[in-house]
Amino acid sequence: MKKIALVLAIMSVLMMLTSIAGAVELPLRVEVNGERLYFPDEQPFIDSNGRTQTPARFIAEKLGANVTWDGKEQKAVFEKGSKKLVLYIGKTEYELNGEKKKMDTAALLISGRTFVPARYVAEAFDAVVSWDPDIRTVYINTNVKPAxxxxxxxxxxxxxxxxxxxLIAVEEDWGGKTxxxxxINLLRADVEGQLEDLRQILLQKCDRSTVDEVIAYVSQKKERKYYLPEKYIYDSKSRRYIWISESFMEDISIFYCSATYKRSND
Known part of the structure; x- marks a missing residue:
């Protein structure tokens, strides 16, 4: 009886240890050309938009770029060769070689340290970026050119x-779902042009009837405060879902889902 009790106690302890180990989150890692990038003090983190934020100076140095800080205008300026990237604290708008662009997150100033989204900095200097969610690692490769x-x-x-x-168009790997x-943004210029560009882009991979349905659904929202519920539209040509997320304000996000994504009720 004592042996049985001992075995049960050991099993209980092992199960508890396994549960604790499973609950421990792996540290966030950044690798550049196969070499891990270490941060001596402030560590990278994933922001509320799902983007990896890293201290500006360290990622700039690893990419071979110079970075300077303009406290008056609250901006970080990265320069490498003929390329110049300007990120503004708290703003999704940024500049690349003088051209204004927009991203889905923003640079941050935390405890006097500038944090920047790793993907946008790396891709500005022609690096290829990928993310492995299972081991929480960002891979940056400067030796392989983008498409x-x-x-x-x-x-x-x-x-x-x-x-x-x-129209804003970005690669978006949302947990393997997209x-x-x-x-589309109702406050940005030429909404009809945005819709037409979306149509022509989706037609590259999707059936025309699917694209017509997407455009018709999105076009219902003509005012920024009009509530547009989320909708999934299946495309038989690409065998993918088009996911239109719910929209409360001026922006409408249309996601092209991954090949492995399957809705739970299918």
Whole structure:
């Protein structure tokens, strides 16, 4: 009887230790060209937008760029060769070689230290960035060039996106659920043009009837405070879902889901 009790006690302790180990979150890692980037004091973290934020100076040095801080204008300026990247604290708008762009997060100032989104800094200097959620690691490769660009076109998750569009288009790996996000904003110029660009982009991979349904649904929102419920539309041509997330204000996000994503009620 005592032996049975001892065995049960040992099993209980092992189960408890396993549970504790499983609850411990792996540290966030950043690797550049296969070499781990160490941060001596402030550590990188994932912000509320799901982006990895790193101390500006250390990632700049690892990418071979110089970074300077303008306290008056609250901006970090990265320079490498002929390229210049300007990130403003708390603003999603940024500048690359004098051209204004927009990202889905912002640089932050925490305890006097400037944190910047690793992906946007690395890609500004032609690095390729990937994320492994299982081991919480950001991989940055400066030796592999991004997908080829045609004149006036950039490649976003396999889609050809015109550089002059007012539609926001970014690669978006949301826990393996999505591949790309396209954002229409009612306060940004030429909403009809944004819709038409979205149509032409989706037609590259999706059936026309699917695209017509997406555009018709999104077009219902004509005022920023009009509530648009979320909607999933299945495309038989690409065998993917188009997920239109719910919209409360001026922005409407349209996600192209990953090949492995399957809705729970299917």
């Amino acid at each position: 080829d660009k045609k004149e006036g076109i950039e490649i976003v998750a396999g889609f050809e996106v015109p550089l002059d569009t007012n 591949e790309a996000c396209f954002e």
